Amino acid sequence: AQKITQTQPGMFVQEKEAVTLDCTYDTSDQSYGLFWYKQPSSGEMIFLIYQGSYDEQNATEGRYSLNFQKARKSANLVISASQLGDSAMYFCAMREFYPQGGSEKLVFGKGTKLTVNP
Amino acid sequence: DGGITQSPKYLFRKEGQNVTLSCEQNLNHDAMYWYRQDPGQGLRLIYYSQIVNDFQKGDIAEGYSVSREKKESFPLTVTSAQKNPTAFYLCASRHTGDYGYTFGSGTRLTVV
Numbered sequence: 001a002q003k004i005t006q007t008q009p010g011m012f013v014q015e016k017e018a019v020t021l022d023c024t025y026d027t028s029d030q031s032y033g034l035f036w037y038k039q040p041s042s043g044e045m046i047f048l049i050y051q052g053s054y055d056e057q058n059a060t061e062g063r064y065s066l067n068f069q070k071a072r073k074s075a076n077l078v079i080s081a082s083q084l085g086d087s088a089m090y091f092c093a094m095r096e097f098y099p100q101g102g103s104e105k106l107v108f109g110k111g112t113k114l115t116v117n118p
Numbered sequence: 119d120g121g122i123t124q125s126p127k128y129l130f131r132k133e134g135q136n137v138t139l140s141c142e143q144n145l146n147h148d149a150m151y152w153y154r155q156d157p158g159q160g161l162r163l164i165y166y167s168q169i170v171n172d173f174q175k176g177d178i179a180e181g182y183s184v185s186r187e188k189k190e191s192f193p194l195t196v197t198s199a200q201k202n203p204t205a206f207y208l209c210a211s212r213h214t215g216d217y218g219y220t221f222g223s224g225t226r227l228t229v230v
Contacts, residue, residue, distance in 0.1 A: 004160070009158075033217055035219075042223070043206060043208075043223060043224040043226070044221060044222075044223045044224065045161075045208065045210075045221035047218065047219070050217055050218075052217070091160055091161070093160075093161075095217065103149070103166070103168045103174070104149075104212075105151065105163050105166055105176065106151075106161070106163075106210075106219060107163075108153075108160035108161040108162075109160050110158065110159055110160045111158075111159075111160055
């Protein structure tokens, strides 16, 4: 079963409008973390925002905010005032912790391709 | 500037040849990771290493091998046993106790 689900393969938004990218996750752990990354066509992964499972406030970073609804296991990314440069792939990812050795890994969703129209 | 360097950016190999992808970091990070990305897919974990001389298989380790002889370096070998090696490969690192991951710029491998 998928641990990170992004149900929107593609999204379109007009420049200067806000857009919400959906992400739901599946975990039975109490401690976890959720990331959003942006991947432009060049391929690098750009960190946008992070939300820890114990954080009571929704995370915000400039024009990015994370709408964290723990009971629904959702962590949607909201981009306000979209810009043409926001056109890219967006990935939601979750930190998975291994009980032994203190190791962890990131599990990714399949991504959403965002296109900002002028 | 600190970061992760992946080289080369593009790599072409003939089918049946082994190929090694380089990943070097100067961030003094303990943990290093290799991910594979196929078109329309998210990243899938190949191997990861928490400390020098130790590494663990990820979700899709078959046909790949790694080494971690130095803290700074985590090369990935794509062997001839990997049935479909053409993909985009990303290396990442993380400092133990920190939540932040740093990614390299990736290597696009094409096997012909």
